[in-house]
Amino acid sequence: MAVTSAPAQAPRTGRGVELLLLVLAVGVAALSYGLVGVGVEGTWSDGVLWYGGGFAVLALLVHVVVRLRAPYADPTLLPVAVALNGLGLAMIHRLDLADGSAQAPRQLLWSAIGVAAATLVVALLTDHRHLRRYTFVAMVASLVLLLLPLLPVLGQTINGARIWIAVGPLSFQPGEIAKITLAVFFAGYLVTARDTLSLAGRKVLGLQLPRGRDLGPILVAWAGSVGVLVLQRDLGTSLLFFGLFVAVLYLATERVSWIAIGLGLFAGGAYVAWRLFAHVQQRVSGWLDPFDPEVYDRPFGGSYQLVQGLFGLANGGLTGTGLGRGRPEIVPFANSDFILASLGEELGLAGLLAILLLYLVLVERGLRTAIGVRDGFGKLLAGGLAFTVALQCFVVAGGVLRVIPLTGLTMPFLAAGGSSLLTNWIIIGLLLRISDAARRPAPTPAPSGPPDPATSETQVVRTV
Secondary structure, three states: OEEEEEOOOOOOOOHHHHHHHHHHHHHHHHHHHHHHHHHHHOOOOOOHHHHHHHHHHHHHHHHHHHHHHOOOOOOOHHHHHHHHHHHHHHHHHHHHHHHOOOHHHHHHHHHHHHHHHHHHHHHHOOOHHHHHHHHHHHHHHHHHHHHHHHOOOOEEEEOOEEEEEEEOOEEEOHHHHHHHHHHHHHHHHHHHHHHHHHHOOEEEOOEEEOOHHHHHHHHHHHHHHHHHHHHHOOHHHHHHHHHHHHHHHHHHHOOHHHHHHHHHHHHHHHHHHHHHOHHHHHHHHHHHOOOOHHHHOOOOOOOHHHHHHHHHHHHHOOOOOOOOOOOHHHOOOOOOOOHHHHHHHHHHHHHHHHHHHHHHHHHHHHHHHHHHOOOHHHHHHHHHHHHHHHHHHHHHHHHHOOOOOOOOOOOOOOOOOHHHHHHHHHHHHHHHHHHHHHHOOOOOOOOOOOOOOOOOOOEEEEEO
16 A cells, blocks of 8 residues: 655636636627627727727736736626626717717726726735724715715706716716725724624514614714715715615624614605605606606606616617617616616617626625625625625616616716726725635644644545
């Protein structure tokens, strides 16, 4: 009998899989861009090689940085983001050809800025746990970002919502960046307070309710979300912030009672907002009675946009009209708020489901990262960021499909808008960094004595 030893194989990093998926994602984006020209003008779009080449360079840049700085990062996050970003650019280019605007070059520029921001996050943030030091700095930054649009000179009111700031010709939504700073604050705060919030309290009807003094954080978050709704007239952002806090609170405590309390507060706040604020009433009436002529013809806050989006989705059917062969430009804000309806019309139900599956993969990998990472702060941060993307997708898709009232949010990566695109690329950078820590093999402590053959890192193969 002879005994031979073979060294243990190093775990796979997944960078080769990521590169292969990136080639596929860039190919889908470039093909979509070219087919837009075929559908609209009967020939391939001018500059498709420049567009595809530029997009490939951006993807290769961040891939190289991830390979060097975060070799164990999840290999599916980056390709999914690139594919969604590329599809959005193709549809924005298609709408530019229809109405003569020039949003696609600006969106491509913001894509480059977003990819650069994600690259810097991966390159400079060597450990996501460093962000925990800035828990309360993130809280202050969130308050400043949310209050900036209320300043008399800097803030701007667009389409009834005061969520923009303008500096010269440039405009930006600081509330988008506040999603990230709030996620850092919630994760840093709750990772230290979760024992108190999860263990104390009494049981009522099977639910372990928190103590009265422990309700303070969720009441503050609820009041803050209502304040955003009142002061900025922004239903979507207030819903997103409150949902983010309740989700991270549940991840920290694993108590269903916090979900019940959060839903109760949300229902109460929504009812009060519906009774007091005219713009909320208009959104609700447009949702309940979109085909009522009075609601449909209302000059502001009517249901024309929603109904035209539904007609476009119906026109697309199962397989779609084909890129460049529909009429998505009829819908107001077809390249931002209703870009999902634009894609659904020209790609059909099959294409729309494929896009939603990409979002599902993105959220699932973010939640898988939260499960795999070894520290509590990373779990809450990754889970909060993934839930933010999931909730935003549900709210936007639900509004376009008339499942819930419209909120004014936009689909991540797809819709035109620099602030949203930049924020979501930063989220990808953070998830890449956290997933690197989650998938990286734990260091093996050095043996204190002679190696034990039963616990050795080598695999023992017995041959006769």
